[in-house]
Amino acid sequence: MVRKNRKEIEYKNALYHIIVKGIEGIDIFADNVDRNKFLQLLQKTSNLFKVHIFFYVLMDTHSHLLLKTEEANLSQAMQFLNSSYAHWYNIKHIRKGHLFQDRYKSHLILNPFYLYSVASYISLNPVEAGLADSPEEFPWSSFQYLLPAPDKITPPWLKIDEFLTLCQTNPDNFINFVKENSQKNNSEKALQNFNKITSNYIQNKPPKNIENRLEKVKERFGDIENNKHLKHLLVYLLIKEGYRIKDIATSLNLTRQSVLGISKKTHKNLITDHFYQLLLNRIKTDLLS
Secondary structure, three states: OOOOHHHHHHOEEEEEEEEEHHHHHHHOOOOOOHHHHHHHHHHHHHHOOOOEEEEEEEEOOOEEEEEOOOOOHHHHHHHHHHHHHHHHHHHOOOOOOOOOOOEEEEEEEOOOOHHHHHHHHHHHHHHHHOOOHHHHOOOOHHHHHHOOOOOOOOOEEEEEEEEEEEOOOHHHHHHHHHHHHOEEEEEEHHHHHHHHHHHHHHHHHOOHHHHHHHHHHHHHOOOOOOHHHHHHHHHHHHOOOOOOHHHHHHOOOHHHHHHHHHHHHHHHHHHHHHHHHHHHHHHHHHHOO
């Protein structure tokens, strides 16, 4: 299969969630020397290609980056970062061959809502993996620089303040949001609690005009059609609120069968995927108010 040209999703001042994984699940960071080298190269990449790094986390087998490109040069920047690190890693560990799985994955971020949720998701990766009890305890994540500490100086290439400005928030609000969503191994319970809340809501209040609800979401979070995660969660929430399948399908330009399939798939995702839970928490207050 021919790979899709990454140039198609490259724009000036674009925001991306980048995931880099080791080939066949191997560790791409064997020790702290490796992690420090990767951060050094990340800084060099930022300077050379005018890439604004908002958040990062370095796990064992993979890493997450949240960034903005001033130029339409994401593929060039990531090629430099990955090839430079892989070359250094192979020499240090006396190995040959590819280090990374399929270069990298990139997800274009279209609005502040998505940006905020991805940053939280990245920050909680070590907690979800059982490597730390709270995100600030993990030393290889940018989350630590949000908390005031006399012995920590934020690297000049890490643009956390720019991220906060884009999301129109402050460190305390973001920290509180992340910590509210940091419960480990409680996905099923959290989903059950949400279902209970929405069930009670439906019993006490009739559904409001669906078009008004959708307009409110668009104003707060941006275009629904170009945000698959947002659209799927809206379908799930509207069903939970008691709207008819037919009305949801008409309002979102879907078939009845698609609405039912999306709702079923989203329910499964909410049980297993912490990122989906974060997205849900960001929109349910607006929908249910």
